[in-house]
Amino acid sequence: MLFFILRRLGTMVLTMVCLTLVVFFLVNLEPNLKKLAISQTEMHTSAEQLEQWLVNHGYRQNFFVRYGQWLGIVKKQPIINPETGKAEQRFSFCNDPVEPVYSGVLEGDFGCSTKFKTTAAKRLFPALGATGILMFWVLVVMIPISLLIGILAGMREGSRTDRVLSVASIATTATPEYVSGVIFTVIFASWLGWLNGSAASTSQGITFYNFTLPVMTLAIYGIGYIARMTRASMVEVMTQQYIRTARLKGLSFSAVVIKHALRNALIAPFTVIMLQFPWLLTGVVIVEVMFRYQGFGYILVEAAGNNDIDLLLGCSLASVFIVLITQLISDVGYAYLNPRIRVQ
Amino acid sequence: MVSEFVGPLGVVIGVLVRFWPVWIALAVVLALSFTYKKRLGLYGQLFDSYVGIAGVVICLFWLFTAIFASTIAPFNPLEQIVVMKDVLPGAIEPASHKVFLFGGDKLARDVFSRMVYGSQIVLIIAPAATGFALMVGITLGLPAGYYGGKIDTVLSFLANLVLAFPVILLFYLLVTPGIMDTPIPYGMAGLFFIFPIIFFCVLFWTRYKNRPDRLYILLGLTILIGGWVYVGLVFDKDPLKIVHIDPNQLNIFVAVVFASSPGVFRIVRGLTMDIKTRDYVAAAQTRGETPWYIMLWEILPNARGPLIVDTCLRIGYTTILLGTLGYFGLGLAPESPDWGTAIKDASRLLRQTIHPALPPTIALMSFVLGLNLLADSLREQSLKD
Numbered sequence: 001m002l003f004f005i006l007r008r009l010g011t012m013v014l015t016m017v018c019l020t021l022v023v024f025f026l027v028n029l030e031p032n033l034k035k036l037a038i039s040q041t042e043m044h045t046s047a048e049q050l051e052q053w054l055v056n057h058g059y060r061q062n063f064f065v066r067y068g069q070w071l072g073i074v075k076k077q078p079i080i081n082p083e084t085g086k087a088e089q090r091f092s093f094c095n096d097p098v099e100p101v102y103s104g105v106l107e108g109d110f111g112c113s114t115k116f117k118t119t120a121a122k123r124l125f126p127a128l129g130a131t132g133i134l135m136f137w138v139l140v141v142m143i144p145i146s147l148l149i150g151i152l153a154g155m156r157e158g159s160r161t162d163r164v165l166s167v168a169s170i171a172t173t174a175t176p177e178y179v180s181g182v183i184f185t186v187i188f189a190s191w192l193g194w195l196n197g198s199a200a201s202t203s204q205g206i207t208f209y210n211f212t213l214p215v216m217t218l219a220i221y222g223i224g225y226i227a228r229m230t231r232a233s234m235v236e237v238m239t240q241q242y243i244r245t246a247r248l249k250g251l252s253f254s255a256v257v258i259k260h261a262l263r264n265a266l267i268a269p270f271t272v273i274m275l276q277f278p279w280l281l282t283g284v285v286i287v288e289v290m291f292r293y294q295g296f297g298y299i300l301v302e303a304a305g306n307n308d309i310d311l312l313l314g315c316s317l318a319s320v321f322i323v324l325i326t327q328l329i330s331d332v333g334y335a336y337l338n339p340r341i342r343v344q
Numbered sequence: 345m346v347s348e349f350v351g352p353l354g355v356v357i358g359v360l361v362r363f364w365p366v367w368i369a370l371a372v373v374l375a376l377s378f379t380y381k382k383r384l385g386l387y388g389q390l391f392d393s394y395v396g397i398a399g400v401v402i403c404l405f406w407l408f409t410a411i412f413a414s415t416i417a418p419f420n421p422l423e424q425i426v427v428m429k430d431v432l433p434g435a436i437e438p439a440s441h442k443v444f445l446f447g448g449d450k451l452a453r454d455v456f457s458r459m460v461y462g463s464q465i466v467l468i469i470a471p472a473a474t475g476f477a478l479m480v481g482i483t484l485g486l487p488a489g490y491y492g493g494k495i496d497t498v499l500s501f502l503a504n505l506v507l508a509f510p511v512i513l514l515f516y517l518l519v520t521p522g523i524m525d526t527p528i529p530y531g532m533a534g535l536f537f538i539f540p541i542i543f544f545c546v547l548f549w550t551r552y553k554n555r556p557d558r559l560y561i562l563l564g565l566t567i568l569i570g571g572w573v574y575v576g577l578v579f580d581k582d583p584l585k586i587v588h589i590d591p592n593q594l595n596i597f598v599a600v601v602f603a604s605s606p607g608v609f610r611i612v613r614g615l616t617m618d619i620k621t622r623d624y625v626a627a628a629q630t631r632g633e634t635p636w637y638i639m640l641w642e643i644l645p646n647a648r649g650p651l652i653v654d655t656c657l658r659i660g661y662t663t664i665l666l667g668t669l670g671y672f673g674l675g676l677a678p679e680s681p682d683w684g685t686a687i688k689d690a691s692r693l694l695r696q697t698i699h700p701a702l703p704p705t706i707a708l709m710s711f712v713l714g715l716n717l718l719a720d721s722l723r724e725q726s727l728k729d
Contacts, residue, residue, distance in 0.1 A: 011501075018505055023517065031522025167395065170720055174713035176664045178671045178684070179705045182691050186698050281510040286671065290691060297512075301672070304516035319510045327508075 005332060012324045016317065017071075023316045024067050027309045033059055036307045040114060057091075070111065070313065072104020093117045105317065111310030115302055120311045123299055128318060131284055131295035133206070134214060138280065139273075142219040142226065147269060149223070150230020154265070155257055157235045166231065172224030177286040181217040188213060198292050214291045218283050222276050226269055233268035237261045267337045274330030278323045348436040350443055355434045358445050359456070365412040370404055386652075389725045396721030402714025406707075409460055410467040417457035418442045421681040424452045430697050449686075449700040450693060451679075458681040459703040465682040466711065469593070470662040473600040474655060477662075479540045480601065481608025486639040488609070489616025500613070503606035511603055511665065512672070518599040519675040521592075529595045533578045536601050541570035550637040596675040600665055604658060611654055615647040622646075649726040656719035660712040667708055683708040 026032075036059075037050040045053075054060050068074030077100050094112040103109045110120035153165035175183075188195040196210040237243065238261055246256045285297030292298075296315070303311040350358065360367075377400075381388040390396035409416060419425075425437060428448035433455075435444045446455040488496040506514075523529060544566040552559040576587025577594065589597070619625065620643060628638045669675050670684020671691075678685070683704040690701035 015501075015505055015508055019508060023513075026517040026523075029523065029526055029528075031525045032520070035522055166720075167717075170716045171713055174660065174716045175709050176667060176712075178667060178687055178691070179709050182687060182694065182701050182705050185691075185694050186701065190694060190698055278507070278510055282512045282668070285510070285512045286668065289672075300513065301516075304513070304520075316509075316513055319513060320508050323508045323510070 001335070005328070008328050008331070012328065015324060016320055019320050020071075020313060020317055021067060023313055024070065025063070027307060027312055028059070028063065028066075032307045036114065036309065039306060068104075070104050070310070072102050072106035072109070074102075074104075075100040076103050091117075094119045105314075110314045113303070113308050113311040115306040115308040115311065116299075120314045123311060124296075124314045124318065127294065127296045127299045130293070131288070131297065134218070134284065134288075134293065134295060135280065137211070137215045138218045138222075141215055142222050143273060145219070146223040146226035147230055147266070149227040150269065151234055151257070151262065151265065153227065154231035154234025154238065155261075157238065162231075165227070169224035169227040169231075172220050173228070174224075175221060177217050177221055177283045178290065180220050181213070181287060181290045184213055184217055214287050214293055217290075218280065218287045221283060222280065225279075226272055226276065229272040230265065230269045234261065234265040237265040240264075267334065270337060271330045271334050274326045274333065277326040281319050281322065348438075349432070350434045350436065352434070354443070355445055358434075358443050362416050362418065362445065362456070363409070365415050366405060366408040369408045369412070370401065373404060374401070386722070386725060390718070390721055393721055393724065395717050396725075399714050399716075399718030399721055402710055403718055406463050406467060406711045406714070410463040413460050413464050417454075417460040418445075419454040419457040421453065421458045421461040422679055423454075425454075426452050428452045428454070430700075433699055446703045447697075447699040449689065450697070455686075455700050455703050458686055459683070459707050461681040462683045462686060462704060463707065463711075465676075465680065466663055466666060466708075469597060469600070469666055470659050473597055474604065474659045474662050476536055476540065476597075476601045477605040477608050477658070478651075478655060479543050480536055480605040481610075482612050482644065483539050483543050484605075485609040485612025486616055486643065487635075489613040490620055490635060490639050490643070492617075496613070499609065503609045506602065506606045507610075512668065514603055515599055515665075515669055515672070515674055518602065519595055519669060524591050524595060529591075529598050530578060532598045532602060533594055536598060536605075537574050537577055541566060541574065544570065546636055547640050550634060550640055592675050592677070596666070596669060599669075599675070600662055603665060604662060607658070608654070611650065612647065615650060616643055619643045619646050653719045653723045653726065656715050656722060660715035660719075663708065663712050663715075 033054055034050065037053050038045070041050065041053050058066070065074055069076050091112050091114070108121070110124060112118075113120045113123050116123050149165050149169060153162045153169075156162060172180075195213050198210070201210050243256060243260055246260045247253070251259075281297075284295065285300055287293070288295045288297035289301055296318070299311065300315045300319075302308070303315055377384065377388070377391060381391055390400055419437075419442070425439070425448070428435065428437060428444055429452040430450055431444055431448045433445060433447040435447065436442070437444060444454050444456070446459070449455055449458070484499055488499045518529075545563060548559060548562040548566065552562065572582065572584075573587050576582030577589055580588065580591075582588060616639070624646075625638060625642055628642050633642075666682065667684035667687065670680070670682050670686075671688045673685070673688060676682055676685055686704035687701065687708070690697075690704070694701060
């Protein structure tokens, strides 16, 4: 088991290195660098000046050297001004080394955000925290509802309840966040006026009024999927021999469901919930943009739209890390919850 | 200002009337399907449940809407009629006396016509991209599942790599305007679009290699048609000027194929690993069939059930992805009538006007719902057998 986890962690590190390399390559494509240089310099800059800006700010060094510097396995060299002979700061808002040091992600330095004019870490971690709060409430809403729907539907396969709930969960999986968000805003904010159609005021404090719509929108897409998986798992469990035995012993239907079926039926949904995280991340981006919530998705869109290299790399690292760690938890947890599966 | 309106009933009737070609086509197809239900195999069985009928009807509805879009839509989707800016549903356009059934948007375009034309974009790109993803996934998934070992390790690692990317980040990196100046989209298109040609060549070669009379005709046709489409799509140098795709549409297409082929790969790989332990595969191996013959003519036909279900779901998912691209304004032209772009435009102004937001959202939702219902009912049917 320990060996399995270690091997998985090894694969995880390799995946993260490969992915960040790909992202690093894509954000450093020539047109993207040009765009960055244009947005960071004054208007009407000549092509030579743009090139000079890129050279001065270290964007013209060797690709792998720069990747190594970002990662923290190659020393960052100070940028020496040829006229004064002193080390110079690239950006006024974040510190560059005065002498060669290892200062990359491995050392905890995420670089400079050119869009927000601060260090990337200062933007990234508060945003992750804000998204964490959103995610927490989404899970609090999503898990009980979806499990309840799944269990009620799967308890008696083919019944009227089952058919109604199944169609309802299919309908929610057909509703992406940008659709349900619009529909909910129209109903609850424009027509009824119960809720706020913008979550921008959450920075002053999270209330039911301004936070319900984002949470609801994000939860609804996942509910259908998890409910369907729970239903499938429940249906399978209900046909098992031990359920029939329990029924024949004379136990009531509710006792059979709660004591015998539930425990076994909830193993599969656990995996599914964990594997929902990559989807939730995409949903978070849509919902945060739609409701103007300043979290991870918001800064990801801002970083990508302005080709803010270091911040975008930080965002991809964070999201890939979340995806991979939840996959690992799901695999390990599955083996732990289901003693019949032994990890080789 | 517009002073004349038709009432809510007028709008409903107007919409129903505008869709007349769709109703006729639907009636014909449904009548034929019910008459010959017994002989239509899996498709006929769909008509045994209400869920299946609903799925078929919704999907066909949008299919026919896309086909007859120019007849159904009263206005050009890009035409701006200044007086009709933000008008409410049912307003009558003074010049032509035609009705803006779902009102006008902020650029004074007819919301109804845009929704109808939007279906064309979705119904061309989503199934085509899914088709290519299917080809890529099958061509790589079969050997990965059949041989296992190193091939499997490498391909699975690559698939997991793509799957670990949040889709939205992938799109932001791959569908930026700047990337069209680099050879990356064309390189990826060149890579992905070669898979169908390889697939069909291997398919025919393994089957007919002892019957040259058929083999050469089929191979020749595959290379001719495949090569023609390939040259047209990747290099935009079709000698007959029929096959053509805009560079930004190609970019979207490639990004969507790239995002969804690892999913197909995983499913095909899993199915192959399961099916290769069956007796008929062992029998084929004993007969001395080549591995690729076994993969394509023994394993693949027996994996079709789950694959068809997955394809239905995947077209729906691709539609959602296209909507996401439109919603973030990536790739598609800003005036494009596709549903995602329309939702983006309308959702920014929800505080002032609601009506431009609802038609594209409901259209997208209903189409994906139709595909999901279809998939669900197909799954039920395949479980029955």
